[in-house]
Amino acid sequence: LPIEVPEPNKSPIEVPKPKNPSVELPKTEKAPIEIPESKNPPKLPEVTETPKLPEPQKQIDKVDDIAKEKPLPEEYIKPEDNKEVPKAIEDATKAGKPGTTFLSTNGSKTKYENNSKTVFEIPEQNSKNINNAIQSRLSNEDIGKFVEGKVADYIMNNTNETVKKLGAKVKALSGKKLKPEKIGADIGDLDIMTDNYLIEVKRNVQNVSFSQIEKYLDINNPEYINVGDKKVILYIDSGLEGASVEELEVIEKSRELGAIIVTDLEELGRILR
Known part of the structure; x- marks a missing residue:
């Protein structure tokens, strides 16, 4: 009968087994690790970097190009075929004469x-x-x-x-x-x-x-x-x-x-x- 005494000692050996759930606690620590992953929202500025802001700038450039084309009528006036007489008339008109x-x-x-x-x-x-x-x-x-x-x-x-x-x-x-x-x-x-x-x-x-x-x-x-x-x-x-x-x-x-x-x-x- 005294030999049966060690048997209850086996039950305390089972006590460390429940310590395994405590090992799961670090698993919960992995959840906070995911939080830094949520720091990816900084990527939002990347979305703002891709707005089509440069495109309107190109449109402005196009307007500038159109403005640069305005001198074309002046080139039309340059040819000798365009008569100096109308220019003289225009000058006199501007002078109010x-x-x-x-x-x-x-x-x-x-x-x-x-x-x-x-x-x-x-x-x-x-x-x-x-x-x-x-x-x-x-x-x-x-x-x-x-x-x-x-x-x-x-x-x-x-x-x-x-x-x-x-x-x-x-x-x-x-x-x-x-x-x-x-x-x-x-x-x-x-x-x-x-x-x-x-x-x-x-x-x-x-x-x-x-x-x-x-x-x-x-x-x-x-x-x-x-x-x-x-x-x-x-x-x-x-x-x-x-x-x-x-x-x-x-x-x-x-x-x-x-x-x-x-x-x-x-x-x-x-x-x-």
């Missing part, structure tokens, strides 16, 4: 002087004169005169403009830059002049003369006769169909000088209204 100066009037004719010191006179026309001139032209067998009357009549009845001059002849009285034979002679005519426009009327493109357009738009021309520096319209009744290369070049030169090219009455009406 008018192309003509009123001198005097006697009731029937008015005298003006242009920048080249050419003195010229234009006959006065009242509303009755204008209406009679329109009716006369509408019954004229001369197609050129008829077209002038047709355009003037349209302006009076379909726009807010009033015809002030119709077929008015402009006579040169003096001018050092004029050829001697032009003194005392007509240096041009005003087909149709309204409050704001000077309209050169042509039956067809073949009759267009660039030298006439220059008298209305080049303020440095000795024969400049555009009183008030009005906007200039070149009206071509038959349009531009069938025009030769040379004739189209004249039209383009006129446009470059500042003329507004019009080929039908409705288009003219839209401009004048």
